[in-house]
Amino acid sequence: MAPVKVFGSAVFANAARVMACLEEVGVEYEVVEVDYMAREHKGLKHLARNPFGQIPAFQDGDIMLFESRAISKYVLRKYAKSAQDDLLREGNPEEAAMVDAWTEVEAHHYFPAMAPIFYECVVYPARLGTVPDQKIVGESLEKLRKVLDVYEAHLSRTKSKYLAGNFFSFADLNHFPFTFHIMTATPHASLFDSYPHIKAWWARVMARPSLKKISTHMEIKP
Template identity: 55%
Template sequence: MAPVKVFGPVVSPNVARVVLCLEEVGVEYEIVNVEFATGEHKSPEHLQRNPFGQLPALQDGDLMLFESRAISRHVLRKYKGSQVNQLGESNLEEAALVDVWLEVEANQYDPAIAPIIYQQILVPMQALGGTPDEVAIGESVGKPRKVLGVYEARLGKRRYLAGDAISLADLRHFPHTHYVMGMSYVAVFDELPGVRAWWQDLMAHLAVRKVTTMMDGCSG
């Protein structure tokens, strides 16, 4: 069987999200770089993979997918098999909680964090090297604090978001949080002991450690 192909650089949080799931299930994959800085993601060739001209895209045999969150669900549904770690979906209650926190990540956490990541990480990568918009960053810095207050209440009761075992709901948070933790905004995490302990556990996870190295290697 040909390896799964991931189109896009791992330095992209959305690409890293997909690669993390592939590492988690242990499936063979190949990363095909798409140059963000030169606008290759808007090329006719890439638009055949992702009609919105975004990263990533994933080719799994004859199936071509885009949207990183949908890709991650596909990867786990198809490849997790009989692993001991069922990523928090060993029963209907756990599956429901995973779904809840996946929605929280997409609709609450990501909108609070993503504008900072975009300005600090992705804008400088654009063609001709963009300059971060400090006004936009300033308008965004207070938003993670409010959202993370809800996380702190949850993680004061559970080790992970959907229960006592790591799940896709936790992994989904990794790429953006990894970048934010390297910025001055890390103070908000330090103020929340439950969130801090959760993040330290997540960073100790084998697949997360491997993708961390890949992301840092690309951005270094």
């Protein structure tokens, strides 16, 4: 079987999300580079893969997919072989609901607060040569801390090892790419220090072999 293809390297956080899922279920994949600086993602060839001209796109035989969260679920749903790599838990409505809830929380609360920090401190300096706007970073950190208060209370109250329960799930994995950049490429690596339950959760997440492996390919260089 020809390996599946991911269009866009792990330098792109949303491509890293997809690759983390492929590693979790042990599927071989080929990475096809898309030259962002040359605007290849807005070229006809890539637009045929992803009509919004974004990275990543994904191919599995005749199927071409876009939207990293949809691709990730496809990979997990199609290729999970055991209960251990069932990161969606769709067979159990209660567990799946917790996975979905914290996946949505990442998308609608966590990421929107973290994104400006990521762009100001990591992406724009590398791609545009700018220095971080500290007002934007400060306001975003403030917003993010309010979100983290909810996470800390949730993990403390439920005494769960992971966000959706005592099992690693897609909800946890979704936090990986952007949090990893914040922790390793910005001056805010101590962000979780005042949240003991979040800090312990993040250590557990980063102990996953899949995430360790992908993280070695994620450095955004100028």
